[in-house]
Amino acid sequence: MHPPMLEGTLAQPVIRRLNALRQLSERGIALLQQAILEGLQRARPGEDLVSEGDPIDSVRMILSGWLCRYKTLEDGRRQIVNFVLPGDCCDACVYLLTAMDHSIGALTPVTYAAIKRSAFEQLLASDRSVAEAMWCETMVNSAIQREWTVNIGRRVALERIAHLLCELHERLLPVDMIEDGSCLFPITQMDLADATGLSVVHVNRTLQELRSSGLIVLRDRTLTITDLKVLKDTALFSADYLHTKRRG
Amino acid sequence: MHPPMLEGTLAQPVIRRLNALRQLSERGIALLQQAILEGLQRARPGEDLVSEGDPIDSVRMILSGWLCRYKTLEDGRRQIVNFVLPGDCCDACVYLLTAMDHSIGALTPVTYAAIKRSAFEQLLASDRSVAEAMWCETMVNSAIQREWTVNIGRRVALERIAHLLCELHERLLPVDMIEDGSCLFPITQMDLADATGLSVVHVNRTLQELRSSGLIVLRDRTLTITDLKVLKDTALFSADYLHTKRRG
């Protein structure tokens, strides 16, 4: 089917991501790759991979594309509670619960692997390093969620958006999606608003401010962080909560 | 040391809490009780059980008292990211990470059990029902954290505080800490402010509003929810995210 090179490339983000949390064994990597190839799927922008209330039957690993987890209130207000990036896993372990309490929607075209609960349990059981990396990933997601609470609860708009940009930057690094401080940035201002608990109008204003301060360039779905240090300072950003191994 | 009756009572909240998530086996309960009795500890109000940056070496199970998880920004702003109630476990699995990314502080006198990492792993390994209940608890904590993000990001002050009260009510039920709709409520208005991302003054204003609407009575550290239905409605509260088994 696929030439071997390509197969390797496909699973790369997941392997890199997990490896950044916990050294994976050779055997674990092989098993992981196999499981991923067996469950390949695609989704289109705007499509929901899972919706609030759905039964939880499988784990998903993102190979390419951006997604978001979100919840909606009865009256339509929406809050994005996290972004899901290539290499991330959705709901490892969540299968212990019965129904999804939030939705996961694709922001761009997405390729991912869906691994059935039983196959996933088998995978975890057969290699300890993979299992631990997965648990780690889950724990880091919790940590990110806590930081989002802080971000929305205690930072003002400018800091808040700066912080989000710093986080995304930091998370894109280990999966090699930053080139010269630039990355694809498919998030609309409306998404940004729903993620930060602000209104679109104010997000727009705030982005202008970040631009005119010379901290970022954001144009044509491309984000360039021109002064990372100052951006981090204005965001009161510390990467500790991401728990990623320091890279030389 | 302890009379048997008392020993049983001590571990009750933890057992009830876990049982509400996953049916525990007899054997599991016994092991759990034993582990808890071996690690008994106390903390005084204001004391931190763990602080941001601390190495993670043990799991803690709360037997009595209220605590909060919180993070502080460099300039002193504080955000409480969750309350920890009797029966809750702190950081099951977090031991996979190396350092705490937040602090846990006691709001009242607290009794808890600290279980060393190795003993905890042994406990999980020796009874599957306990292990699964623990993972469940961790997943539910994530779900709560997501809902907090929604709460702070998209609900206005009145809804926000109402929602928090509903959540606490719902979480206190399975550990039997609600009597006739009333419970001990040791949270100061400042804590409430730090938990909801509001200012103390506005929390005060908002509480007055809830009081004068006849939804709650809050006096002398005691909270009575006088109209739970309406309180839930004004909070846009749905308990689904708590993933607790329905109780007849």
Add this chain to the structure above:
DNA sequence: GCACTGTCTTAACATACTTAAAGTCGCGTC
């Protein structure tokens, strides 16, 4: 008995952010 401290309360004022509305630009469709 008095000072001290923490919690709650109220007031007056300031402002960060929201809402509403309308206009621009680029892009795909018919």
Add this chain to the structure above:
DNA sequence: GACGCGACTTTAAGTATGTTAAGACAGTGC
């Protein structure tokens, strides 16, 4: 080529919430 649509932008007006300040009250220590 006109139209519709989504994303972005800008303006103006409104408001929810923050800030500052000061007082009441209870509990605690001396």
